[in-house]
Amino acid sequence: MVTTGSPLPPSSVDTAQRLNQAMKRLRARLRAESGQLATGLTATQLAVLAEVVREGPVTAARLAALEHVSPQAIAQSLAVLKAAGLVHSAPDPQDGRRKLVSADPSAGALIERLLAGRASFLVRAMEAAVTPDELDTLERAVELLERLASVELGDAVVVRR
Structure with missing residues (x-):
């Protein structure tokens, strides 16, 4: 287990495991419902x-960091x-030693289609499973998840039990 401070109480550890x-x-449902599985590409490749679609021409080193x-x-x-013809590389005009990776127009369309499929599934699932009274709670949960995703822990300490 990795933590940055004192050990979490058992209930927090259980919550972390349930969240995971x-x-x-x-994520598995989103992959299936969006059509991602039919692309033949892995989640990592997508x-x-x-990132290439969002960033525009970008170096491989920048992609690795992102x-x-x-x-x-x-x-x-x-x-x-x-x-697959989804990206192309060309020399960086400012530094010929580096290559810049760019997305083919078909890549942008593919990413848009997958994102739309995911959003469509989530909207339908929310309509089926979340009551109007729970929408506020879901919004707060999303904010918490966004905060968890952006936290910088730096050098974590390994706790052995």
Whole structure:
């Protein structure tokens, strides 16, 4: 277990484990419902593709930093995306030693379609499972999840039990 302070009470550890399981199940549902599985691309490859679409021409090193993965992992994803014709690379006009990766127009359309599919599923699921009285609670939960996702822990301490 990794923590930055004193150990969490058992109920917090249980909540963290439940949150992790719920997020894994939701991610799997989003992949299935959005049509992601039919693309033949992994979640990692699609995340890299989405970054290329968002960032515009970008270096592999910048992609690795954005995705918090190694340069080797980015190189593997980019090789698959290039083979699929979704990204292209060209020399950086300001530094010919570097390559800039750009998205093919079809990549933007693919990412938009997947995001729309995910949003559509979530709207339908919310309509089916969330009461009007719970919408405020869901909004607060989303804010908490956003805060959790953006926290910087720095050097974590490993706690052995």
